[in-house]
Structure formats: C-alpha cells, structure tokens
Amino acid sequence: xxxxxxxxxxxxxxxxxxxxxxxxxxxxxxxxxxxxxxxxxxxxxxxxxxxxxxxxxxxxxxxxxxxxxxxxxxxxxxxxxxxxxxxxxxxxxxxxxxxxxxxxxxxxxxxxxxxxxxxxxxxxxxxxxxxxxxxxxxxxxxxxxxxxxxxxxxxxxxxxxxxxxxxxxxxxxxxxxxxxxxxxxxxxxxxxxxxxxxxxxxxxxxxxxxxxxxxxxxxxxxxxxxxxxxx
Numbered sequence: 120x121x122x123x124x125x126x127x128x129x130x131x132x133x134x135x136x137x138x139x140x141x142x143x144x145x146x147x148x149x150x151x152x153x154x155x156x157x158x159x160x161x162x163x164x165x166x167x168x169x170x171x172x173x174x175x176x177x178x179x180x181x182x183x184x185x186x187x188x189x190x191x192x193x194x195x196x197x198x199x200x201x202x203x204x205x206x207x208x209x210x211x212x213x214x215x216x217x218x219x220x221x222x223x224x225x226x227x228x229x230x231x232x233x234x235x236x237x238x239x240x241x242x243x244x245x246x247x248x249x250x251x252x253x254x255x256x257x258x259x260x261x262x263x264x265x266x267x268x269x270x271x272x273x274x275x276x277x278x279x280x281x282x283x284x285x286x287x288x289x290x291x292x293x294x295x296x297x298x299x300x301x302x303x304x305x306x307x308x309x310x311x312x313x314x315x316x317x318x319x320x321x322x323x324x325x326x327x328x329x330x331x332x333x334x335x336x337x338x339x340x341x342x343x344x345x346x347x348x349x350x
Contacts, residue, residue: 120315122346123346124339126339130222131331133218135218139214140330142211146207158187158188158192159185159188163184203247204329205243205247205250205287205333206244208243209240209242210239212239212291213239215334215337216291219338238293245286246286250283253278260274261274272324280318280319284312284317285305287316287319291343292305308344315340318336
C-alpha cells in the first residue's frame with residue numbers, strides 16, 4: 120500500500136492525469152454551481168418565520184435567498200464533496216487507469232477491457248450512493264462520539280475508507296479478468312483496499328489536497344491491483 124501511495128503521487132505529474140484532474144474538477148464545480156442555482160430558486164419566497172409561528176411572516180427576497188443558497192451550497196459541498204467527486208471521477212476512471220497502466224503495466228493495458236461509459240456511470244452512481252448511505256447509517260454514532268474529540272474523526276475515516284476502497288478497487292478490477300477472479304482479488308485485498316480508502320478519506324479532509332484525492336485514489340487502486348497480482 121505504501122508503494123502504491125508513492126507511485127500514485129509520482130503519477131500525478133503525468134500530463135494525461137493532470138488533464139483528467141482539471142476536467143473532473145470543472146465537472147464537480149459545475150454540479151455544485153447548478154445545486155446553488157436550484158437552491159436559490161427554491162429559497163426565493165420561502166418563509167422561515169412561518170415555520171415558527173403562524174402569526175409571523177418574513178419571506179426571503181432575492182438577496183436573502185441568494186445568500187442562503189450560497190451558505191447551504193457551502194455546507195452541502197463540504198458534506199457531499201467526497202461522494203460527488205468519487206462519482207464524477209468514475210466517468211474518467213478508464214482514462215486514469217489506462218494512463219497509469221501505460222506508464223507502469225503496459226502488458227496489462229494491452230489485455231484490459233475498458234469499462235465503457237454506461238458501466239463507468241453505473242459504478243460511479245453506485246459508489247456515490249454507497250458513500251452517502253454508509254454515512255447516513257453512521258451519523259448517529261458520529262454524534263455520540265463527539266464527546267470523545269477524536270472518535271467521530273476515526274469513525275468517519277473508517278467508514279469512508281471501507282466505501283472508497285471497495286469502489287476504487289472494483290473499478291480497476293472490472294477492467295481485468297472474469298467475475299470470479301475479480302471477486303477473489305477483492306476478497307484477498309480487503310484490508311489493503313480499506314487502507315487505500317482511508318488515505319483517500321484523509322486527503323478529502325485537507326483543503327486543496329482534497330481536490331486531488333479521487334485521482335490519487337484511482338492511481339493507488341491501480342498500483343495495488345497490479346502489484347498484488349504481480350506478487
């Protein structure tokens with residue numbers, strides 16, 4: 120796993136991967152921009168005072184709804200960025216893995232079966248939903264562990280590490296071998312993939328670094344897959 124991390128960092132300097140990173144960031148930014156616009160429309164005319172008392176009224180105007188949309192988008196962006204980013208990067212997964220394989224594992228690239236747009240979109244949607252579901256299930260425990268200061272953070276990294284490691288590994292393994300061999304590899308590398316996912320989750324928590332986290336994870340998963348098969 121440490122080998123995969125160092126190799127993945129080195130791969131971030133590849134022009135092909137840098138181009139994919141730029142595109143995925145633009146798509147992610149566009150998604151959140153559209154979310155902000157939609158929230159602005161929904162909040163325009165919304166009456167928060169009416170929720171508290173039937174006698175009071177304070178409908179939001181254009182400026183207030185716009186400010187509320189910005190604040191809500193910022194909060195949702197912080198909460199949902201990992202899930203959305205992983206979903207978006209799945210659309211570029213083939214290109215990232217192919218770039219890494221071309222550089223380090225050319226024989227594997229020659230025999231690879233590209234995911235294709237439809238399958239990549241399905242894996243990405245499933246990944247995003249899994250991350251959201253896992254965190255919803257864990258949310259009561261996040262709240263309970265707040266008193267421990269670090270318990271919530273540890274649980275967050277563990278929960279998302281399992282989810283990210285599962286999905287990133289599956290996306291790489293789906294390019295190679297049959298279903299039985301993929302299942303065998305996934306079963307044999309459960310802890311290593313969770314470690315990769317934990318590193319990616321930790322990267323998501325660091326400003327600026329979180330922008331490269333999904334690409335870093337994709338490259339790490341590629342090195343983990345081919346390194347384990349080679350060994």
